[in-house]
Amino acid sequence: MRNLLIFITKYNAFFLFLIFEIASFIIYIKYNSFQKASFINSTAEVTGNLYARTDELKGYLSLRDVNDNLVRENARLRNQLKTSLYLDTAGKKRVIDTNYKQQYEYIAAKVINNSVNKRNNYITIDRGSNNGIAKGMGVITDAGVVGKVVFVGPHMAIVQSLLHKDTRFSAMLAAHKEIGYLEWGEDVDPHKGLLIDVSNNARPKIGEQVVTSDLSLFPAGIPLGKVSKLNAKGGGFFLNMEVALAVDFSKLQYVYVIVNRFAQEQAGLEAQEKKDE
Structure with a gap:
């Protein structure tokens, strides 16, 4: 003082x-x-x-909270899309309003680890078995296909990226409906894939969209990319072509894990079929 x-x-x-x-x-x-x-x-x-x-x-x-809310809302809206439903024609005569039944559900998740510069790339997400995630589930973003779940813990899961030498998904040319397989190219470019084993009857064009087919673990019509080069090497009796991938894997932040309600039933039936062969 x-x-x-x-x-x-x-x-x-x-x-x-x-x-x-x-x-x-x-x-x-x-x-x-x-x-x-x-x-x-x-x-x-x-x-x-x-x-x-x-x-x-x-x-x-507050951007993180806003993004989390938007992703959850997008997952809820995806659950209401017709591509998430299947048509139950057997029940058509009884109850018309229940013709369409839920087949696919979407679980929103945040990417907490990711790689794009390796031959085999993986993605870690912040959702696990406690959230309904299981091995074999497909993973997408708003832009297109990301990969599939390969390892699951109670709170986290590992996704095998599309940028992996062993990843292969059934795909088709959106305009021609010709089916083939999409895999990652050998040049390890995170922006390019390879569409292989497409019928020679197809007449693809540069820029034509490539999407998932009904034979994949995803709902049909989810973007995989666009044809960027025709007559890629190694085609043989089939057409191979380069595809500019729809997803920029270096910028992944949020994804949606697809829950197919019929996956277990389908796997069981196909396993039984193999036993009978």
């Missing part, structure tokens, strides 16, 4: 000047309408800019 009094006493002239200056400024503003209006306008502008910057900062800090 003593030091404070000494400091004030030492600089009393400065503090008096400051007090008189502030008082003069207040009187000047208060009793001059033009200056008062100018001061209020300037203050309002400064305050408005401050509020705007504060709001932008709050918006930036």
Whole structure:
């Protein structure tokens, strides 16, 4: 306290000047309408800019929550798409409103680890068996196909990326409906795939869309990419062609895991068929 009094006493002239200056400024503003209006306008502008910057900062800090909510909402909407349903014609005569039954469900997940520069690339997501994830499920984004689940823990799962030498999905030319297989090319380019074993009857064009077929573990029609080069090497009696992949794997943030309600039944029947051969 003593030091404070000494400091004030030492600089009393400065503090008096400051007090008189502030008082003069207040009187000047208060009793001059033009200056008062100018001061209020300037203050309002400064305050408005401050509020705007504060709001932008709050918006930036809440982007993750907004993105999470949007992804969950997209998953809910995908569950309502007709591609997620199957037509139960057997029940048509009884109850018309139940012709379409849910076949596919979508679980939103966040990418927490990813690689694109290896020969065999994997993606880690923050959803596991506790969230309904199981091995063999397909994984997509809004842009297209990402890969399939290969390892599952209670809280996380590992996805074998489309950028993997052993990944192969049934695919078709969207315009011609000719079916083949999409796999990753040997040149390890994260933007290119290879559509192989397409019938010679097909007449594909550069830019034609390549999508999943009814024979894949995905709903039909999900984008895989677009034809970027015809007559790729190694075709033999079939057509091979390069495909510009639909998904930019270096920018993955959120994905959707596809739950096929009939997958287990189909796998069981196909396994029984193999036993009988």
